[in-house]
Amino acid sequence: xxxxxxxxxxxxxxxxxxxxxxxxxxxxxxxxxxxxxxxxxxxxxxxxxxxxxxxxxxxxxxxxxxxxxxxxxxxxxxxxxxxxxxxxxxxxxxxxxxxxxxxxxxxxxxxxxxxxxxxxxxxxxxxxxxxxxxxxxxxxxxxxxxxxxxxxxxxxxxxxxxxxxxxxxxxxxxxxxxxxxxxxxxxxxxxxxxxxxxxxxxxxxxxxxxxxxxxxxxxxxxxxxxxxxxxxxxxxxxxxxxxxxxxxxxxxxxxxxxxxxxxxxxxxxxxxxxxxxxxxxxxxxxxxxxxxxxxxxxxxxxxxxxxxxxxxxxxxxxxxxxxxxxxxxxxxxxxxxxxxxxxxxxxxxxxxxxxxxxxxxxxxxxxxxxxxxxxxxxxxxxxxxxxxxxxxxxxxxxxxxxxxxxxxxxxxxxxxxxxxxxxxxxxxxxxxxxxxxxxxxxxxxxxxxxxxxxxxxxxxxxxxxxxxxxxxxxxxxxxxxxxxxxxxxxxxxxxxxxxxxxxxxxxxxxxxxxxxxxxxxxxxxxxxx
Amino acid sequence: xxxxxxxxxxxxxxxxxxxxxxxxxxxxxxxxxxxxxxxxxxxxxxxxxxxxxxxxxxxxxxxxxxxxxxxxxxxxxxxxxxxxxxxxxxxxxxxxxxxxxxxxxxxxxxxxxxxxxxxxxxxxxxxxxxxxxxxxxxxxxxxxxxxxxxxxxxxxxxxxxxxxxxxxxxxxxxxxxxxxxxxxxxxxxxxxxxxxxxxxxxxxxxxxxxxxxxxxxxxxxxxxxxxxxxxxxxxxxxxxxxxxxxxxxxxxxxxxxxxxxxxxxxxxxxxxxxxxxxxxxxxxxxxxxxxxxxxxxxxxxxxxxxxxxxxxxxxxxxxxxxxxxxxxxxxxxxxxxxxxxxxxxxxxxxxxxxxxxxxxxxxxxxxxxxxxxxxxxxxxxxxxxxxxxxxxxxxxxxxxxxxxxxxxxxxxxxxxxxxxxxxxxxxxxxxxxxxxxxxxxxxxxxxxxxxxxxxxxxxxxxxxxxx
Numbered sequence: 004x005x006x007x008x009x010x011x012x013x014x015x016x017x018x019x020x021x022x023x024x025x026x027x028x029x030x031x032x033x034x035x036x037x038x039x040x041x042x043x044x045x046x047x048x049x050x051x052x053x054x055x056x057x058x059x060x061x062x063x064x065x066x067x068x069x070x071x072x073x074x075x076x077x078x079x080x081x082x083x084x085x086x087x088x089x090x091x092x093x094x095x096x097x098x099x100x101x102x103x104x105x106x107x108x109x110x111x112x113x114x115x116x117x118x119x120x121x122x123x124x125x126x127x128x129x130x131x132x133x134x135x136x137x138x139x140x141x142x143x144x145x146x147x148x149x150x151x152x153x154x155x156x157x158x159x160x161x162x163x164x165x166x167x168x169x170x171x172x173x174x175x176x177x178x179x180x181x182x183x184x185x186x187x188x189x190x191x192x193x194x195x196x197x198x199x200x201x202x203x204x205x206x207x208x209x210x211x212x213x214x215x216x217x218x219x220x221x222x223x224x225x226x227x228x229x230x231x232x233x234x235x236x237x238x239x240x241x242x243x244x245x246x247x248x249x250x251x252x253x254x255x256x257x258x259x260x261x262x263x264x265x266x267x268x269x270x271x272x273x274x275x276x277x278x279x280x281x282x283x284x285x286x287x288x289x290x291x292x293x294x295x296x297x298x299x300x301x302x303x304x305x306x307x308x309x310x311x312x313x314x315x316x317x318x319x320x321x322x323x324x325x326x327x328x329x330x331x332x333x334x335x336x337x338x339x340x341x342x343x344x345x346x347x348x349x350x351x352x353x354x355x356x357x358x359x360x361x362x363x364x365x366x367x368x369x370x371x372x373x374x375x376x377x378x379x380x381x382x383x384x385x386x387x388x389x390x391x392x393x394x395x396x397x398x399x400x401x402x403x404x405x406x407x408x409x410x411x412x413x414x415x416x417x418x419x420x421x422x423x424x425x426x427x428x429x430x431x432x433x434x435x436x437x438x439x440x441x442x443x444x445x446x447x448x449x450x451x452x453x454x455x456x457x458x459x460x461x462x463x464x465x466x467x468x469x470x471x472x473x474x475x476x477x478x479x480x481x482x483x484x485x486x487x488x489x490x491x492x493x494x495x496x497x498x499x500x501x502x503x504x505x506x507x508x509x510x511x512x513x514x515x516x517x518x519x520x521x522x523x524x525x526x527x528x529x530x531x532x
Numbered sequence: 533x534x535x536x537x538x539x540x541x542x543x544x545x546x547x548x549x550x551x552x553x554x555x556x557x558x559x560x561x562x563x564x565x566x567x568x569x570x571x572x573x574x575x576x577x578x579x580x581x582x583x584x585x586x587x588x589x590x591x592x593x594x595x596x597x598x599x600x601x602x603x604x605x606x607x608x609x610x611x612x613x614x615x616x617x618x619x620x621x622x623x624x625x626x627x628x629x630x631x632x633x634x635x636x637x638x639x640x641x642x643x644x645x646x647x648x649x650x651x652x653x654x655x656x657x658x659x660x661x662x663x664x665x666x667x668x669x670x671x672x673x674x675x676x677x678x679x680x681x682x683x684x685x686x687x688x689x690x691x692x693x694x695x696x697x698x699x700x701x702x703x704x705x706x707x708x709x710x711x712x713x714x715x716x717x718x719x720x721x722x723x724x725x726x727x728x729x730x731x732x733x734x735x736x737x738x739x740x741x742x743x744x745x746x747x748x749x750x751x752x753x754x755x756x757x758x759x760x761x762x763x764x765x766x767x768x769x770x771x772x773x774x775x776x777x778x779x780x781x782x783x784x785x786x787x788x789x790x791x792x793x794x795x796x797x798x799x800x801x802x803x804x805x806x807x808x809x810x811x812x813x814x815x816x817x818x819x820x821x822x823x824x825x826x827x828x829x830x831x832x833x834x835x836x837x838x839x840x841x842x843x844x845x846x847x848x849x850x851x852x853x854x855x856x857x858x859x860x861x862x863x864x865x866x867x868x869x870x871x872x873x874x875x876x877x878x879x880x881x882x883x884x885x886x887x888x889x890x891x892x893x894x895x896x897x898x899x900x901x902x903x904x905x906x907x908x909x910x911x912x913x914x915x916x917x918x919x920x921x922x923x924x925x926x927x928x929x930x931x932x933x934x935x936x937x938x939x940x941x942x943x944x945x946x947x948x949x950x951x952x953x954x955x956x957x958x959x960x961x962x963x964x965x966x967x968x969x970x971x972x973x974x975x976x977x978x979x980x981x982x983x984x985x986x987x988x989x990x991x992x993x994x995x996x997x998x999x
Contacts, residue, residue: 018574018575020570020571020575022549022550022551022569024550024551024552025551118568118920118923118924118927119566119567119568120565120566120567120568120927121568121569121570121958121959121960122566122567122569122572122927122954122957122958123546123548123567124954124957125547125567125926125927125954125958126565126566126567127546128547129565130546130565131544132544132545132546132563132565133538133541133543133544133545133546134538134543134544134545134546135545135546135548135552136545136546136547136548136549136553136557137548137549138548138549138550138553139548139571140548140571142575143571143572143575143580144570146584147548147569151546151548154545157535157538159915161549161550161553162549181534181535182535183535183538193539193544194538194539195538195539195542195543197543197557197560197562198560199545199553199554199557200553256535257535259535260534260536260539263536264536264539266539291914327765383788390740399557451556451560452552452553452556465799485882492559510911
């Protein structure tokens with residue numbers, strides 16, 4: 004199907020599937036081409052059709068989620084044709100280079116004439132492996148995972164939208180076979196020192212992590228690294244592992260594996276609020292494991308009775324600190340309060356002014372809400388800590404708001420915000436136009452899997468937002484936390500510097516950033532009284 | 533393997549999905565194999581369900597395929613003589629015409645098949661004149677049946693009439709036979725639907741002079757090992773379907789001294805040798821029944837998901853599968869993507885036709901494209917294209933041919949034994965090399981190229997197997 008209008012072309016290829024990351028790479032390449040004004044190469048999901056409309060493509064496209072959409076508008080017909088040709092070439096070639104061209108320099112892949120295996124079974128017929136990293140769309144993911152387990156592979160199941168019943172069956176099977184089934188919706192793991200999917204380059208060491216949260220594992224491992232200690236293994240379980248239905252199968256298997264691992268001396272368990280009987284089982288397992296352990300559930304009652312060898316941590320930062328102490332390390336990491344203190348709120352006018360948190364990492368958002376909530380009360384969110392704080396329309400912030408932009412609502416048919424900054428850039432500008440916005444709080448997650456240069460993507464939006472406020476006689480404070488290490492591929496120092504240059508205050512932990520944001524808002528509230 | 537064992541090993545990852553994850557791992561020096569993933573079975577939930585049902589009886593399926601594979605691997609097709617269709621083909625009737633592909637009625641036959649039927653009627657002398665032949669064909673007085681249902685195969689239209697001579701190929705391991713007519717050459721020939729006087733005259737010469745002479749020569753040989761020739765020709769630039777030059781030459785070497793030992797007159801022998809020598813595709817009509825004899829050896833093996841025939845009648849494409857025996861799974865035949873002889877174009881082409889895809893079914897032809905650099909123009913023009921063409925087929929086949937190997941792939945056995953499950957799961961359809969017939973009867977070959985079977989043949993077969 005094809006629609007044509009002067010310098011715009013929209014093509015629909017029916018029943019043609021490409022993953023969202025590949026399509027993002029193609030879209031970005033096209034947008035950077037000379038003469039291209041707007042380009043969208045995406046699966047024709049309702050969300051992406053809305054994006055097409057927002058890009059002002061004049062067309063009534065009849066297509067569905069299984070159809071590929073190629074839309075280009077340019078200064079002239081030739082530019083449009085060139086762009087489409089480029090898109091076709093990239094799609095034919097399978098887009099081997101990721102968004103950042105990270106593989107440039109690496110041999111262009113395969114021996115001539117050697118077809119890549121098109122299925123897991125075929126790949127295994129010709130290769131030996133011990134782990135499958137599966138990131139296919141949810142409705143196909145359980146099937147691939149089952150095949151991998153049946154072949155004796157451990158599995159990291161990155162895919163989300165996997166049915167709960169499938170998760171239970173897969174985990175029971177994996178448990179019986181003595182295999183890992185990390186996920187579904189597991190974004191992070193570090194096995195034998197190798198970061199998988201979204202994970203940071205941290206030191207190897209003696210602290211083992213099992214976590215139901217990807218960004219939780221990232222933050223704890225990064226903070227441990229900053230404190231001079233390292234990670235033996237970091238296992239993800241997926242967010243639902245501690246539900247009554249799943250019963251913590253993988254978390255318990257993970258604890259058991261780390262208990263038996265001679266290279267692990269301290270355990271950290273990062274959990275989401277768990278079903279009580281599951282939480283009890285996890286605590287019992289930790290108590291019995293015979294190694295010092297830290298149990299971190301965000302917002303947990305840290306005063307709750309525990310066991311001599313198990314400490315409870317309220318925040319990810321606290322969990323990292325306790326683990327480092329237990330491993331014999333000292334708590335004197337670098338501090339990144341970059342001189343910007345409360346005096347920076349000079350120039351802010353008093354009044355009902357709010358914090359707007361725009362997060363790419365769900366658990367970092369949760370941690371921020373916890374900190375902000377203690378100081379500021381109700382924090383609205385698309386993924387709130389309390390049900391009464393649920394935003395009716397995630398497209399519009401209300402009072403203090405923290406958004407998880409990696410939530411399904413925002414990611415249908417598009418790549419995760421750790422990869423694709425488009426949505427966050429737009430939201431920063433949107434918040435800046437709201438005269439009630441005083442603080443914009445951001446996380447910037449580095450590491451493998453993430454965008455190669457997120458600060459550079461966000462900086463223009465930060466500048467633009469500040470300019471909007473300035474023209475309106477207001478001021479907006481940008482507060483950011485960069486979750487990453489010196490060894491991450493993005494160059495940590497440069498990321499921090501870019502954000503600072505754009506006018507953001509950058510903190511050494513997510514907790515510190517949130518605390519600062521809360522202080523600013525609190526001071527403004529106080530003034531209003 | 534336990535989790536703690538994993539902690540002691542070097543990580544080796546298979547990446548199924550987002551490509552940059554693999555790139556990240558490679559950058560860290562981690563071993564990683566990338567799967568070029570697309571939704572299995574095109575994302576069709578009914579087909580996925582069928583695949584899962586077959587997975588549930590995995591052991592029976594594997595055992596069935598192993599048995600079928602074993603029989604195919606052990607088959608030894610020998611050319612043992614040349615006989616008359618009526619006399620040697622089982623079930624051949626006096627007013628019966630065999631044709632290529634799955635069953636079809638006169639009403640639905642394409643131009644070249646109709647032309648070949650008219651030609652065969654005239655050749656048999658059942659009536660005089662093309663118009664009368666058409667009337668007879670339409671009258672219902674002639675029984676039409678697929679070659680495949682009578683242990684036979686025929687290239688293009690594949691028409692076999694009762695008095696036509698046929699090669700007798702015997703699988704000496706399992707005892708089954710396969711039959712095929714003698715190749716008439718290129719240009720205006722019956723198999724492309726031509727039925728002019730010269731076509732019929734040539735057929736008569738094949739019957740009266742070539743066939744008995746060849747039969748006598750073959751008798752003196754004690755049987756000609758066709759597997760051996762197939763294996764050798766693949767090392768000499770043939771793939772056994774669109775190129776048979778080396779195979780024909782090897783056959784000629786075997787036949788020439790034998791012919792001279794027969795009682796035939798020197799002029800007869802000379803005409804026979806000249807005819808074979810002048811027809812690069814003469815061996816096609818032996819590679820085909822050799823493949824047929826090999827595949828029929830597998831017979832009907834419950835649970836087996838291996839394909840035993842792919843064939844087309846110019847209107848429909850049909851496949852048969854080991855686990856469902858003689859049942860045809862059919863769908864409309866597709867146009868051939870090809871190169872055309874000067875003066876012709878795609879608009880002249882008939883849809884895909886012929887039993888010759890039996891070669892691909894047995895693991896040669898398009899599957900052995902990497903062995904035939906001389907005809908890479910069909911697949912994109914470079915030797916690398918040909919390698920990729922063959923390489924892809926390993927993803928949908930059961931095993932590697934023990935006998936037929938490809939020098940350019942380090943003598944790897946050709947991809948053999950098409951597995952319906954793998955075709956549906958990967959969405960990779962078998963590659964078939966083929967000739968292109970003019971859509972009008974009487975004109976003949978207009979080109980050659982590549983074609984794929986319709987997807988629906990394999991999905992139907994899978995759903996039936998999953999029952």
